[in-house]
Amino acid sequence: MIERTEKKTLLAGSILFQGLSNELINRLVSISRQKQYCKGETIFLEGRPSHGFYLIIQGQVKIFKASAEGKEQTFYTFGPGEPFGLTTLFLNKKSPACATSMVPTTVLFFPKEKLLQLTVDHPPLALSMLSGLSQRLCQLVEKIGSLALHGAPHRLSAHLIYLAEQQGRTDQVFLDMPKKQLACLLGTTPENLSRIFADMSNEGLIKMNGKCVQLLRYRKLLQHK
Amino acid sequence: MIERTEKKTLLAGSILFQGLSNELINRLVSISRQKQYCKGETIFLEGRPSHGFYLIIQGQVKIFKASAEGKEQTFYTFGPGEPFGLTTLFLNKKSPACATSMVPTTVLFFPKEKLLQLTVDHPPLALSMLSGLSQRLCQLVEKIGSLALHGAPHRLSAHLIYLAEQQGRTDQVFLDMPKKQLACLLGTTPENLSRIFADMSNEGLIKMNGKCVQLLRYRKLLQHK
DNA sequence: TCCATTCCTTGACGTATGTCAAGGGAATTG
DNA sequence: CAATTCCCTTGACATACGTCAAGGAATGGA
Numbered sequence: 001m002i003e004r005t006e007k008k009t010l011l012a013g014s015i016l017f018q019g020l021s022n023e024l025i026n027r028l029v030s031i032s033r034q035k036q037y038c039k040g041e042t043i044f045l046e047g048r049p050s051h052g053f054y055l056i057i058q059g060q061v062k063i064f065k066a067s068a069e070g071k072e073q074t075f076y077t078f079g080p081g082e083p084f085g086l087t088t089l090f091l092n093k094k095s096p097a098c099a100t101s102m103v104p105t106t107v108l109f110f111p112k113e114k115l116l117q118l119t120v121d122h123p124p125l126a127l128s129m130l131s132g133l134s135q136r137l138c139q140l141v142e143k144i145g146s147l148a149l150h151g152a153p154h155r156l157s158a159h160l161i162y163l164a165e166q167q168g169r170t171d172q173v174f175l176d177m178p179k180k181q182l183a184c185l186l187g188t189t190p191e192n193l194s195r196i197f198a199d200m201s202n203e204g205l206i207k208m209n210g211k212c213v214q215l216l217r218y219r220k221l222l223q224h225k
Numbered sequence: 226m227i228e229r230t231e232k233k234t235l236l237a238g239s240i241l242f243q244g245l246s247n248e249l250i251n252r253l254v255s256i257s258r259q260k261q262y263c264k265g266e267t268i269f270l271e272g273r274p275s276h277g278f279y280l281i282i283q284g285q286v287k288i289f290k291a292s293a294e295g296k297e298q299t300f301y302t303f304g305p306g307e308p309f310g311l312t313t314l315f316l317n318k319k320s321p322a323c324a325t326s327m328v329p330t331t332v333l334f335f336p337k338e339k340l341l342q343l344t345v346d347h348p349p350l351a352l353s354m355l356s357g358l359s360q361r362l363c364q365l366v367e368k369i370g371s372l373a374l375h376g377a378p379h380r381l382s383a384h385l386i387y388l389a390e391q392q393g394r395t396d397q398v399f400l401d402m403p404k405k406q407l408a409c410l411l412g413t414t415p416e417n418l419s420r421i422f423a424d425m426s427n428e429g430l431i432k433m434n435g436k437c438v439q440l441l442r443y444r445k446l447l448q449h450k
Numbered sequence: 451t452c453c454a455t456t457c458c459t460t461g462a463c464g465t466a467t468g469t470c471a472a473g474g475g476a477a478t479t480g
Numbered sequence: 481c482a483a484t485t486c487c488c489t490t491g492a493c494a495t496a497c498g499t500c501a502a503g504g505a506a507t508g509g510a
Contacts, residue, residue, distance in 0.1 A: 416470095
Protein backbone atom coordinates (compact mmCIF):
# COMPACT_ATOMS: atom_id res chain seq x y z
CA MET A 1 0.00 0.00 0.00
CA ILE A 2 1.48 3.32 -0.99
CA GLU A 3 1.27 6.33 1.29
CA ARG A 4 -1.22 9.16 1.20
CA THR A 5 1.40 11.79 0.49
CA GLU A 6 2.68 9.70 -2.36
CA LYS A 7 -0.82 9.46 -3.80
CA LYS A 8 -1.17 13.21 -3.57
CA THR A 9 2.06 13.70 -5.47
CA LEU A 10 0.88 11.30 -8.14
CA LEU A 11 -2.49 12.96 -8.61
CA ALA A 12 -1.08 16.46 -8.57
CA GLY A 13 1.42 15.41 -11.22
CA SER A 14 -0.99 13.55 -13.48
CA ILE A 15 -2.16 15.07 -16.74
CA LEU A 16 -5.77 14.89 -15.64
CA PHE A 17 -5.48 16.55 -12.24
CA GLN A 18 -2.54 18.88 -12.62
CA GLY A 19 -3.23 22.42 -11.50
CA LEU A 20 -5.99 21.52 -9.05
CA SER A 21 -5.95 22.97 -5.54
CA ASN A 22 -4.32 21.14 -2.70
CA GLU A 23 -7.66 20.76 -0.99
CA LEU A 24 -9.25 19.21 -4.06
CA ILE A 25 -6.38 16.78 -4.47
CA ASN A 26 -6.90 15.79 -0.86
CA ARG A 27 -10.54 15.09 -1.50
CA LEU A 28 -9.71 13.05 -4.54
CA VAL A 29 -7.24 10.95 -2.61
CA SER A 30 -9.88 10.45 0.07
CA ILE A 31 -12.44 8.95 -2.28
CA SER A 32 -9.92 6.77 -4.11
CA ARG A 33 -9.13 3.14 -3.42
CA GLN A 34 -5.98 1.33 -4.38
CA LYS A 35 -6.24 -1.85 -6.46
CA GLN A 36 -3.76 -4.45 -7.67
CA TYR A 37 -3.87 -6.57 -10.79
CA CYS A 38 -1.69 -9.44 -11.97
CA LYS A 39 -0.44 -9.62 -15.53
CA GLY A 40 -3.29 -10.30 -17.91
CA GLU A 41 -6.02 -9.73 -15.37
CA THR A 42 -9.33 -8.20 -16.46
CA ILE A 43 -10.00 -4.79 -14.95
CA PHE A 44 -13.38 -4.31 -16.55
CA LEU A 45 -15.35 -5.95 -19.30
CA GLU A 46 -17.26 -4.57 -22.26
CA GLY A 47 -20.99 -4.55 -21.69
CA ARG A 48 -20.80 -4.39 -17.91
CA PRO A 49 -21.90 -1.40 -15.83
CA SER A 50 -19.02 0.92 -15.00
CA HIS A 51 -18.54 1.89 -11.37
CA GLY A 52 -15.89 4.54 -11.70
CA PHE A 53 -12.64 5.36 -13.36
CA TYR A 54 -9.00 4.49 -12.80
CA LEU A 55 -5.64 6.18 -12.63
CA ILE A 56 -2.53 4.08 -13.14
CA ILE A 57 0.09 4.22 -10.43
CA GLN A 58 2.37 1.59 -11.84
CA GLY A 59 2.15 -0.85 -14.71
CA GLN A 60 0.50 -0.91 -18.13
CA VAL A 61 -3.12 -1.30 -19.19
CA LYS A 62 -4.70 -1.88 -22.57
CA ILE A 63 -8.19 -0.80 -23.59
CA PHE A 64 -9.64 -2.94 -26.36
CA LYS A 65 -12.62 -4.46 -28.06
CA ALA A 66 -12.89 -8.08 -29.14
CA SER A 67 -15.21 -9.55 -31.76
CA ALA A 68 -17.12 -12.81 -31.53
CA GLU A 69 -14.71 -14.29 -34.07
CA GLY A 70 -11.74 -13.65 -31.81
CA LYS A 71 -10.39 -10.55 -33.49
CA GLU A 72 -9.10 -7.84 -31.21
CA GLN A 73 -8.53 -4.11 -31.63
CA THR A 74 -6.59 -2.19 -29.01
CA PHE A 75 -7.63 1.46 -28.66
CA TYR A 76 -4.82 2.58 -26.44
CA THR A 77 -2.30 1.37 -23.93
CA PHE A 78 -1.77 3.44 -20.82
CA GLY A 79 1.04 3.80 -18.32
CA PRO A 80 1.71 5.47 -14.95
CA GLY A 81 -0.17 8.73 -14.38
CA GLU A 82 -2.76 8.07 -17.08
CA PRO A 83 -6.51 7.74 -16.46
CA PHE A 84 -8.85 5.25 -18.07
CA GLY A 85 -12.48 4.25 -17.85
CA LEU A 86 -13.57 7.87 -18.33
CA THR A 87 -15.95 7.18 -21.19
CA THR A 88 -18.99 6.11 -19.18
CA LEU A 89 -18.31 8.19 -16.06
CA PHE A 90 -20.92 10.79 -16.93
CA LEU A 91 -23.23 8.53 -18.84
CA ASN A 92 -25.55 5.76 -17.73
CA LYS A 93 -24.17 3.26 -20.16
CA LYS A 94 -22.31 -0.02 -20.05
CA SER A 95 -18.60 0.00 -20.75
CA PRO A 96 -17.98 0.16 -24.49
CA ALA A 97 -14.66 -1.71 -24.21
CA CYS A 98 -12.52 -4.00 -22.05
CA ALA A 99 -9.54 -3.13 -19.89
CA THR A 100 -6.76 -5.60 -19.07
CA SER A 101 -3.43 -5.23 -17.32
CA MET A 102 -0.50 -6.11 -19.56
CA VAL A 103 1.92 -6.38 -16.64
CA PRO A 104 1.45 -6.41 -12.87
CA THR A 105 -0.36 -3.15 -12.24
CA THR A 106 -1.38 -0.85 -9.40
CA VAL A 107 -4.17 1.67 -9.87
CA LEU A 108 -6.26 4.13 -7.95
CA PHE A 109 -9.98 3.60 -8.37
CA PHE A 110 -12.44 6.51 -8.11
CA PRO A 111 -16.07 5.49 -7.51
CA LYS A 112 -18.57 7.11 -9.82
CA GLU A 113 -21.04 8.74 -7.40
CA LYS A 114 -18.43 10.30 -5.19
CA LEU A 115 -16.53 11.65 -8.14
CA LEU A 116 -19.71 13.00 -9.66
CA GLN A 117 -20.46 14.90 -6.46
CA LEU A 118 -16.95 16.32 -6.36
CA THR A 119 -17.29 17.37 -9.98
CA VAL A 120 -20.53 19.22 -9.36
CA ASP A 121 -19.11 20.96 -6.29
CA HIS A 122 -15.80 21.97 -7.86
CA PRO A 123 -15.86 23.62 -11.28
CA PRO A 124 -12.09 23.30 -11.71
CA LEU A 125 -12.44 19.54 -11.44
CA ALA A 126 -15.25 19.67 -13.96
CA LEU A 127 -12.95 21.51 -16.35
CA SER A 128 -10.25 18.90 -15.79
CA MET A 129 -12.64 16.11 -16.61
CA LEU A 130 -13.88 18.00 -19.67
CA SER A 131 -10.40 18.40 -21.01
CA GLY A 132 -9.62 14.78 -20.14
CA LEU A 133 -12.56 13.56 -22.18
CA SER A 134 -11.67 15.92 -25.01
CA GLN A 135 -8.18 14.52 -25.14
CA ARG A 136 -9.54 11.02 -25.49
CA LEU A 137 -11.84 12.21 -28.25
CA CYS A 138 -8.89 13.63 -30.16
CA GLN A 139 -6.98 10.41 -29.78
CA LEU A 140 -9.88 8.36 -31.09
CA VAL A 141 -10.41 10.70 -34.03
CA GLU A 142 -6.75 10.29 -34.95
CA LYS A 143 -7.04 6.55 -34.52
CA ILE A 144 -9.97 6.30 -36.89
CA GLY A 145 -8.14 8.54 -39.30
CA SER A 146 -5.08 6.34 -39.36
CA LEU A 147 -7.07 3.11 -39.53
CA ALA A 148 -9.34 4.25 -42.33
CA LEU A 149 -7.06 6.53 -44.31
CA HIS A 150 -3.69 4.78 -44.21
CA GLY A 151 -2.18 1.33 -44.62
CA ALA A 152 -0.46 -0.70 -41.95
CA PRO A 153 3.11 0.35 -42.94
CA HIS A 154 2.16 3.97 -42.55
CA ARG A 155 0.64 3.29 -39.15
CA LEU A 156 3.80 1.53 -38.02
CA SER A 157 5.95 4.47 -39.12
CA ALA A 158 3.69 6.83 -37.23
CA HIS A 159 3.93 4.65 -34.15
CA LEU A 160 7.71 4.53 -34.29
CA ILE A 161 7.80 8.31 -34.50
CA TYR A 162 5.40 8.51 -31.58
CA LEU A 163 7.69 6.28 -29.54
CA ALA A 164 10.73 8.29 -30.57
CA GLU A 165 9.10 11.51 -29.35
CA GLN A 166 7.91 9.87 -26.17
CA GLN A 167 11.34 8.42 -25.45
CA GLY A 168 13.09 11.61 -26.44
CA ARG A 169 15.53 10.29 -29.00
CA THR A 170 15.56 9.91 -32.75
CA ASP A 171 18.20 7.21 -33.17
CA GLN A 172 16.43 4.27 -31.61
CA VAL A 173 13.28 3.29 -29.73
CA PHE A 174 12.26 0.44 -27.47
CA LEU A 175 8.99 -1.36 -28.07
CA ASP A 176 7.14 -1.36 -24.80
CA MET A 177 5.00 -4.39 -25.58
CA PRO A 178 5.16 -7.75 -27.38
CA LYS A 179 4.77 -7.54 -31.16
CA LYS A 180 1.56 -9.49 -31.02
CA GLN A 181 0.11 -6.72 -28.89
CA LEU A 182 1.59 -4.03 -31.07
CA ALA A 183 -0.20 -5.62 -34.00
CA CYS A 184 -3.51 -5.27 -32.15
CA LEU A 185 -2.74 -1.65 -31.45
CA LEU A 186 -1.94 -0.97 -35.10
CA GLY A 187 -5.01 -2.81 -36.32
CA THR A 188 -3.27 -5.66 -38.09
CA THR A 189 -1.94 -9.19 -37.47
CA PRO A 190 1.40 -10.28 -36.00
CA GLU A 191 2.30 -11.90 -39.32
CA ASN A 192 1.67 -8.75 -41.30
CA LEU A 193 3.54 -6.67 -38.77
CA SER A 194 6.51 -9.00 -39.05
CA ARG A 195 6.57 -8.57 -42.79
CA ILE A 196 6.37 -4.81 -42.55
CA PHE A 197 9.27 -4.77 -40.12
CA ALA A 198 11.19 -6.96 -42.55
CA ASP A 199 10.38 -4.66 -45.47
CA MET A 200 11.47 -1.58 -43.57
CA SER A 201 14.70 -3.34 -42.63
CA ASN A 202 15.37 -4.25 -46.26
CA GLU A 203 14.76 -0.68 -47.32
CA GLY A 204 17.37 0.41 -44.80
CA LEU A 205 14.90 2.42 -42.78
CA ILE A 206 15.38 0.55 -39.54
CA LYS A 207 17.38 -2.21 -37.92
CA MET A 208 15.66 -4.60 -35.58
CA ASN A 209 17.22 -5.95 -32.46
CA GLY A 210 14.62 -7.69 -30.34
CA LYS A 211 12.57 -4.99 -28.70
CA CYS A 212 15.04 -2.29 -29.75
CA VAL A 213 14.49 -0.64 -33.12
CA GLN A 214 17.26 1.49 -34.58
CA LEU A 215 15.91 4.33 -36.67
CA LEU A 216 18.48 4.61 -39.44
CA ARG A 217 16.67 7.28 -41.42
CA TYR A 218 14.42 9.21 -39.11
CA ARG A 219 13.73 11.97 -41.60
CA LYS A 220 12.54 9.51 -44.20
CA LEU A 221 10.33 7.94 -41.54
CA LEU A 222 8.80 11.36 -40.97
CA GLN A 223 8.09 11.71 -44.68
CA HIS A 224 6.63 8.24 -44.79
CA LYS A 225 4.29 9.45 -42.11
CA MET B 226 -33.63 34.70 -38.87
CA ILE B 227 -35.56 32.55 -36.44
CA GLU B 228 -37.07 34.01 -33.27
CA ARG B 229 -35.64 33.95 -29.80
CA THR B 230 -38.48 31.87 -28.39
CA GLU B 231 -37.98 29.38 -31.17
CA LYS B 232 -34.29 29.12 -30.33
CA LYS B 233 -35.15 28.50 -26.70
CA THR B 234 -37.49 25.69 -27.64
CA LEU B 235 -34.79 24.17 -29.82
CA LEU B 236 -32.10 24.29 -27.15
CA ALA B 237 -34.39 23.03 -24.39
CA GLY B 238 -35.38 20.12 -26.61
CA SER B 239 -31.89 19.19 -27.78
CA ILE B 240 -30.12 16.13 -26.39
CA LEU B 241 -27.27 18.26 -25.12
CA PHE B 242 -29.20 20.91 -23.24
CA GLN B 243 -32.37 19.13 -22.19
CA GLY B 244 -33.18 19.50 -18.52
CA LEU B 245 -31.33 22.77 -18.05
CA SER B 246 -33.03 25.66 -16.25
CA ASN B 247 -34.98 28.27 -18.14
CA GLU B 248 -32.49 30.90 -17.05
CA LEU B 249 -29.54 28.92 -18.34
CA ILE B 250 -31.25 28.30 -21.66
CA ASN B 251 -31.79 32.03 -21.91
CA ARG B 252 -28.11 32.68 -21.35
CA LEU B 253 -27.18 30.11 -23.94
CA VAL B 254 -29.46 31.71 -26.49
CA SER B 255 -27.91 35.07 -25.64
CA ILE B 256 -24.37 34.00 -26.44
CA SER B 257 -25.32 32.12 -29.61
CA ARG B 258 -25.20 33.42 -33.17
CA GLN B 259 -27.13 32.09 -36.09
CA LYS B 260 -25.25 31.02 -39.20
CA GLN B 261 -26.24 29.80 -42.64
CA TYR B 262 -24.42 27.47 -45.00
CA CYS B 263 -25.10 26.46 -48.57
CA LYS B 264 -24.90 22.85 -49.69
CA GLY B 265 -21.31 21.63 -49.59
CA GLU B 266 -19.97 24.64 -47.75
CA THR B 267 -17.09 24.22 -45.31
CA ILE B 268 -18.04 24.98 -41.71
CA PHE B 269 -14.60 24.35 -40.27
CA LEU B 270 -11.36 22.80 -41.45
CA GLU B 271 -9.03 20.28 -39.90
CA GLY B 272 -5.92 21.88 -38.47
CA ARG B 273 -7.50 25.29 -37.89
CA PRO B 274 -8.14 26.78 -34.45
CA SER B 275 -11.66 26.15 -33.23
CA HIS B 276 -13.66 29.12 -32.02
CA GLY B 277 -16.67 27.38 -30.55
CA PHE B 278 -19.21 24.69 -31.18
CA TYR B 279 -22.38 24.38 -33.21
CA LEU B 280 -25.91 23.15 -32.83
CA ILE B 281 -27.87 22.28 -35.94
CA ILE B 282 -31.21 23.98 -36.39
CA GLN B 283 -31.96 22.68 -39.82
CA GLY B 284 -30.05 20.69 -42.37
CA GLN B 285 -27.36 18.01 -42.30
CA VAL B 286 -23.64 18.18 -41.52
CA LYS B 287 -20.86 15.66 -41.93
CA ILE B 288 -17.72 15.47 -39.84
CA PHE B 289 -14.82 13.85 -41.66
CA LYS B 290 -11.12 13.55 -42.23
CA ALA B 291 -9.45 13.50 -45.63
CA SER B 292 -6.02 12.13 -46.50
CA ALA B 293 -3.46 13.70 -48.80
CA GLU B 294 -4.27 11.01 -51.38
CA GLY B 295 -7.89 12.09 -51.53
CA LYS B 296 -9.40 9.37 -49.38
CA GLU B 297 -12.15 10.44 -47.04
CA GLN B 298 -13.60 8.96 -43.86
CA THR B 299 -16.80 10.34 -42.42
CA PHE B 300 -17.06 10.07 -38.63
CA TYR B 301 -20.68 11.01 -38.32
CA THR B 302 -23.46 12.91 -40.00
CA PHE B 303 -25.64 15.11 -37.83
CA GLY B 304 -29.11 16.52 -38.18
CA PRO B 305 -31.39 19.04 -36.41
CA GLY B 306 -30.87 19.30 -32.67
CA GLU B 307 -27.42 17.72 -32.71
CA PRO B 308 -24.23 19.47 -31.58
CA PHE B 309 -20.84 19.26 -33.26
CA GLY B 310 -17.41 20.76 -32.87
CA LEU B 311 -17.33 19.77 -29.20
CA THR B 312 -14.00 17.98 -29.36
CA THR B 313 -11.70 20.97 -28.98
CA LEU B 314 -14.02 23.14 -26.91
CA PHE B 315 -12.15 22.47 -23.69
CA LEU B 316 -8.74 21.93 -25.21
CA ASN B 317 -6.30 24.31 -26.78
CA LYS B 318 -5.93 22.30 -29.91
CA LYS B 319 -6.67 22.65 -33.58
CA SER B 320 -9.71 20.93 -34.99
CA PRO B 321 -8.98 17.25 -35.58
CA ALA B 322 -11.48 17.01 -38.44
CA CYS B 323 -13.48 18.95 -41.03
CA ALA B 324 -17.16 19.85 -41.01
CA THR B 325 -19.21 20.42 -44.17
CA SER B 326 -22.89 20.98 -44.78
CA MET B 327 -24.44 18.27 -46.95
CA VAL B 328 -27.56 20.34 -47.66
CA PRO B 329 -28.48 23.97 -47.02
CA THR B 330 -28.03 24.25 -43.28
CA THR B 331 -28.80 26.62 -40.42
CA VAL B 332 -26.89 26.37 -37.14
CA LEU B 333 -26.44 28.16 -33.87
CA PHE B 334 -22.82 28.97 -33.08
CA PHE B 335 -21.58 29.23 -29.48
CA PRO B 336 -18.28 31.08 -29.06
CA LYS B 337 -15.69 29.26 -26.96
CA GLU B 338 -14.85 31.82 -24.25
CA LYS B 339 -18.42 32.73 -23.45
CA LEU B 340 -19.44 29.11 -23.29
CA LEU B 341 -16.47 28.29 -21.10
CA GLN B 342 -17.49 31.00 -18.66
CA LEU B 343 -21.07 29.73 -18.58
CA THR B 344 -19.78 26.21 -17.97
CA VAL B 345 -17.66 27.28 -15.03
CA ASP B 346 -20.52 29.28 -13.52
CA HIS B 347 -23.17 26.62 -13.98
CA PRO B 348 -22.41 23.06 -12.88
CA PRO B 349 -25.51 21.65 -14.59
CA LEU B 350 -24.19 22.92 -17.90
CA ALA B 351 -20.83 21.37 -17.11
CA LEU B 352 -22.55 18.04 -16.56
CA SER B 353 -24.40 18.43 -19.85
CA MET B 354 -21.16 19.03 -21.68
CA LEU B 355 -19.51 16.11 -19.91
CA SER B 356 -22.25 13.76 -20.96
CA GLY B 357 -22.21 15.23 -24.46
CA LEU B 358 -18.51 14.50 -24.83
CA SER B 359 -18.97 11.04 -23.34
CA GLN B 360 -21.63 10.25 -25.88
CA ARG B 361 -19.27 11.17 -28.69
CA LEU B 362 -16.59 9.01 -27.14
CA CYS B 363 -18.92 6.04 -27.12
CA GLN B 364 -19.84 6.63 -30.74
CA LEU B 365 -16.20 6.76 -31.79
CA VAL B 366 -15.36 3.62 -29.84
CA GLU B 367 -18.15 1.81 -31.63
CA LYS B 368 -16.97 3.21 -34.94
CA ILE B 369 -13.44 1.93 -34.43
CA GLY B 370 -14.84 -1.39 -33.33
CA SER B 371 -16.92 -1.78 -36.46
CA LEU B 372 -14.15 -0.56 -38.79
CA ALA B 373 -11.46 -2.79 -37.32
CA LEU B 374 -13.44 -5.84 -36.29
CA HIS B 375 -15.97 -6.29 -39.08
CA GLY B 376 -16.17 -6.25 -42.85
CA ALA B 377 -18.03 -3.76 -45.00
CA PRO B 378 -21.13 -5.98 -45.45
CA HIS B 379 -21.48 -6.25 -41.70
CA ARG B 380 -21.17 -2.51 -41.33
CA LEU B 381 -23.88 -1.94 -43.92
CA SER B 382 -26.23 -4.32 -42.12
CA ALA B 383 -25.58 -2.50 -38.87
CA HIS B 384 -26.27 0.81 -40.55
CA LEU B 385 -29.55 -0.39 -42.03
CA ILE B 386 -30.63 -1.56 -38.58
CA TYR B 387 -29.61 1.79 -37.16
CA LEU B 388 -31.72 3.55 -39.76
CA ALA B 389 -34.63 1.22 -39.11
CA GLU B 390 -34.56 2.01 -35.39
CA GLN B 391 -34.19 5.71 -36.06
CA GLN B 392 -37.06 5.74 -38.52
CA GLY B 393 -39.19 3.51 -36.30
CA ARG B 394 -40.02 0.75 -38.76
CA THR B 395 -38.61 -2.63 -39.63
CA ASP B 396 -40.02 -3.10 -43.12
CA GLN B 397 -38.16 -0.39 -44.99
CA VAL B 398 -35.77 2.50 -44.53
CA PHE B 399 -34.84 5.61 -46.48
CA LEU B 400 -31.22 6.44 -47.07
CA ASP B 401 -30.73 10.02 -45.95
CA MET B 402 -27.68 10.68 -48.11
CA PRO B 403 -26.21 9.81 -51.54
CA LYS B 404 -24.57 6.39 -51.74
CA LYS B 405 -21.20 7.94 -52.35
CA GLN B 406 -21.48 9.64 -48.98
CA LEU B 407 -22.80 6.51 -47.32
CA ALA B 408 -19.70 4.72 -48.56
CA CYS B 409 -17.51 7.31 -46.79
CA LEU B 410 -19.51 6.84 -43.62
CA LEU B 411 -19.10 3.06 -43.79
CA GLY B 412 -15.42 3.27 -44.57
CA THR B 413 -15.50 1.85 -48.08
CA THR B 414 -15.88 2.92 -51.71
CA PRO B 415 -19.05 3.59 -53.72
CA GLU B 416 -18.17 0.66 -55.99
CA ASN B 417 -17.82 -1.77 -53.13
CA LEU B 418 -21.00 -0.50 -51.52
CA SER B 419 -22.85 -1.03 -54.78
CA ARG B 420 -21.69 -4.63 -54.91
CA ILE B 421 -22.68 -5.29 -51.32
CA PHE B 422 -26.15 -3.90 -51.98
CA ALA B 423 -26.34 -6.16 -55.05
CA ASP B 424 -25.23 -9.19 -53.02
CA MET B 425 -27.79 -8.54 -50.31
CA SER B 426 -30.48 -8.17 -52.94
CA ASN B 427 -29.51 -11.47 -54.52
CA GLU B 428 -29.63 -13.18 -51.15
CA GLY B 429 -33.17 -11.88 -50.74
CA LEU B 430 -32.26 -9.80 -47.71
CA ILE B 431 -33.32 -6.48 -49.16
CA LYS B 432 -34.89 -4.88 -52.20
CA MET B 433 -33.49 -1.62 -53.48
CA ASN B 434 -35.62 1.14 -54.85
CA GLY B 435 -33.59 4.28 -55.26
CA LYS B 436 -33.13 5.72 -51.79
CA CYS B 437 -35.70 3.35 -50.32
CA VAL B 438 -34.47 -0.01 -49.06
CA GLN B 439 -37.03 -2.68 -48.28
CA LEU B 440 -35.89 -4.93 -45.46
CA LEU B 441 -37.26 -8.32 -46.50
CA ARG B 442 -35.73 -10.30 -43.66
CA TYR B 443 -35.12 -7.98 -40.75
CA ARG B 444 -34.38 -10.78 -38.29
CA LYS B 445 -31.69 -12.20 -40.51
CA LEU B 446 -30.25 -8.71 -40.81
CA LEU B 447 -30.07 -8.59 -37.01
CA GLN B 448 -28.18 -11.87 -36.96
CA HIS B 449 -25.90 -10.70 -39.67
CA LYS B 450 -25.11 -7.84 -37.35
C1' DT C 451 19.57 -26.70 -16.35
C1' DC C 452 15.84 -28.49 -18.77
C1' DC C 453 11.30 -28.35 -20.22
C1' DA C 454 7.28 -26.08 -21.79
C1' DT C 455 5.36 -22.14 -23.26
C1' DT C 456 5.01 -18.28 -25.69
C1' DC C 457 6.73 -15.34 -29.19
C1' DC C 458 8.31 -14.35 -33.66
C1' DT C 459 9.20 -15.13 -38.42
C1' DT C 460 8.54 -17.02 -43.03
C1' DG C 461 6.11 -19.29 -46.84
C1' DA C 462 2.09 -20.37 -49.55
C1' DC C 463 -2.40 -19.20 -50.42
C1' DG C 464 -7.15 -17.13 -50.41
C1' DT C 465 -10.02 -13.15 -50.35
C1' DA C 466 -12.00 -8.75 -49.47
C1' DT C 467 -11.62 -4.57 -51.14
C1' DG C 468 -9.56 -0.73 -53.74
C1' DT C 469 -8.71 1.01 -58.58
C1' DC C 470 -9.57 2.08 -63.29
C1' DA C 471 -12.75 2.42 -66.96
C1' DA C 472 -17.14 2.68 -69.24
C1' DG C 473 -21.93 3.39 -69.69
C1' DG C 474 -26.71 4.47 -68.44
C1' DG C 475 -30.00 6.90 -65.79
C1' DA C 476 -31.50 10.59 -62.76
C1' DA C 477 -31.41 15.17 -61.53
C1' DT C 478 -30.39 19.83 -61.93
C1' DT C 479 -29.78 24.09 -64.72
C1' DG C 480 -30.11 27.43 -68.23
C1' DC D 481 -36.81 21.17 -73.36
C1' DA D 482 -32.15 20.37 -74.02
C1' DA D 483 -27.81 19.81 -72.01
C1' DT D 484 -24.71 19.21 -68.67
C1' DT D 485 -23.51 17.25 -64.60
C1' DC D 486 -23.66 14.05 -61.11
C1' DC D 487 -24.82 9.56 -59.40
C1' DC D 488 -24.85 4.83 -59.60
C1' DT D 489 -23.72 0.40 -61.35
C1' DT D 490 -20.94 -3.18 -63.51
C1' DG D 491 -16.75 -5.41 -65.27
C1' DA D 492 -11.91 -6.49 -65.27
C1' DC D 493 -7.97 -6.20 -62.69
C1' DA D 494 -4.45 -5.23 -58.95
C1' DT D 495 -3.09 -5.58 -54.26
C1' DA D 496 -2.90 -5.33 -49.41
C1' DC D 497 -3.94 -8.05 -46.01
C1' DG D 498 -5.68 -12.09 -43.39
C1' DT D 499 -5.27 -17.12 -42.73
C1' DC D 500 -3.13 -21.47 -42.14
C1' DA D 501 0.90 -24.00 -41.21
C1' DA D 502 5.54 -24.88 -39.72
C1' DG D 503 9.81 -24.12 -37.48
C1' DG D 504 13.03 -21.69 -34.67
C1' DA D 505 14.19 -18.28 -31.02
C1' DA D 506 13.36 -16.48 -26.72
C1' DT D 507 11.37 -16.71 -22.30
C1' DG D 508 9.99 -18.31 -17.81
C1' DG D 509 9.06 -21.85 -14.38
C1' DA D 510 10.25 -26.09 -12.00
